[in-house]
Amino acid sequence: MADEIETIAANLPRLKDLSTVTENAARRLKRGNPAFAADLAIAVHRRYGSKADGKWQYRSLLDQLLRLLTTTPGRANLEQTLRLVALTDAGKSKRDSAYVASLLADAHAPRDLALVFTGGSSQARASEELRACLAHELLLRGVNVTAEPGMARWTNSPHWRYHPLGRLPLSLAAFEECPDLPSYSASGGSWSVPYGDATDGPQAVRKSASPHPTATETTTESAAKSISAAVSNWSMESNGQVEARTFALPEPLPPEAVPATLDSLPLDSFKAPSAGNRPALYRCSATAAWRQLFAAASQGGAYNEGLRGAYGRLAAWQSLAALSGVPEHASSEEIEQAALACDWYSFGAGTKWFYNVMWDIGLVAVTPDGRRLAVLAATDTD
Known part of the structure; x- marks a missing residue:
């Protein structure tokens, strides 16, 4: 042979x-x-x-x-x-390990994958990077990695918590329901595409005729980068464009005033191409927002393959945290609480800013006190 x-x-x-x-x-x-x-x-x-x-x-x-x-x-x-x-x-590389972990998690039983965490021969010993990626890939698939025989000792040990993925909890947050994950075969793979209007909540928000507060833009370079984390691969590795901005409001913003407020803001993604043709605005949940962010980060855009499950999860958390207005070094518990407390909205690709091909995201988060509004819009094309 x-x-x-x-x-x-x-x-x-x-x-x-x-x-x-x-x-x-x-x-x-x-x-x-x-x-x-x-x-x-x-x-x-x-x-x-x-x-x-x-x-x-x-x-x-x-x-x-x-x-x-x-x-x-x-x-x-x-x-x-x-x-x-x-x-x-x-x-x-980190990207190679993320790819291998995604392939393994899709096809192999957790009891077999324990081998990745427990050792093996000197020629078949998994790297710490592969183990970290695999732990989160399995977690996203519903595996309790902190209790699974063969994995528990490694996942419960403190030595890998300095790894970038160590910032994430080893249990799914309330908003991480039904993540969209790929299915692989030896010849290819398949993905779902959860973009567009996130209409899992009430119907479209109707604009109020009452006055709305005047917003002041507060966008910083750091905030824009954090909000864009989940879609940065669209603009850096494909043909995408991103708009990420934050605004402060002088008085609490009621839900019925959100459409009028968005109309008044200098948002390229929300500007109408002509009178009477404005993007519809929908109430949505933190779950629906996270699902779009995770898919964008893990699957990638038109001309790239994304970050896969583990690092896609990290990027989605970063975007969700920044949209929710939590401090940069907030704990996962603080991020979860803030994201669930915010009012979330989704707007569709109803303006010329969007490419209207397949990869279109429009998300708005309003903090519980109604004094901060954050927007993330992204679009990509082949």
């Missing part, structure tokens, strides 16, 4: 189609030989890893072999996945 693997690796740059190679690996996996796929990936990496520029076959084959192993349940397949990740580029 070693000679066969070396021959495939040597001929890889000359291949126009990888299907014969991947089908061979899939057949062997089905017969109970997952080591072939891992050995082939490792051999290809050793030959081309530092010289892979311009060799699409290298990156494509490595990804296909990784997906083949990660999406096929079974402890033996998991062990070979960890070998592949430990000895190739598939586990080197």
Whole structure:
């Protein structure tokens, strides 16, 4: 088998189609030989890893072999996945670890995934980054990682709490209901798209004819960055644009005055293209707001793949916290309480600012005292 693997690796740059190679690996996996796929990936990496520029076959084959192993349940397949990740580029970066964790969490039972947290051979030991990402991927799928046998010791230990993901609670907040998560196969994946009007609450808010308070813009660079955390990948890695702004109000803002107040603000995303064509404004819940933020961060926009579940969750919390007006270093408990106490609104892509393709978000948060209003609008296109 070693000679066969070396021959495939040597001929890889000359291949126009990888299907014969991947089908061979899939057949062997089905017969109970997952080591072939891992050995082939490792051999290809050793030959081309530092010289892979311009060799699409290298990156494509490595990804296909990784997906083949990660999406096929079974402890033996998991062990070979960890070998592949430990000895190739598939586990080197934060983004790679997030990708592997998402694949594993979708396909493997928690009792098998305990191996990731408890060790393994020296050639198949998971990194702390992979463990941190996997803990949150499983949490998002309803697994109690702090009580799951094999995971509890690692997730309850204090040593990893300095990790960026350690800022997040290891239990789902009240607003983290039914997160939209991908479903993977060896050949692809699927996602739901929860954008547009978040109409899980009452009907559209009707504008009051009564006067509304004059708002003063309070947007800072730091606040805009934090509010935009969940959609920054749309503007930085795709074709998206984002508007994130905050306003102070001299007196409490009643719900019926929110549409008129938004009309009065210098918001590019809320400006109407013509008289009588304004975006509808809906009351929504913190859950609906978080669901859109999480999907935007984890799935990405038109031309990128997003942050996956773990870091997507972190970015969604950052945006939700900033929209809710909590201090930068607030605890997860304080963020949850503030988000649930705010009044939330969603507005659709009814203006020319939005691309009106598929990726459109319009969210408004008003604090319980009615004195602060925050807006996040984002849109992306292919």
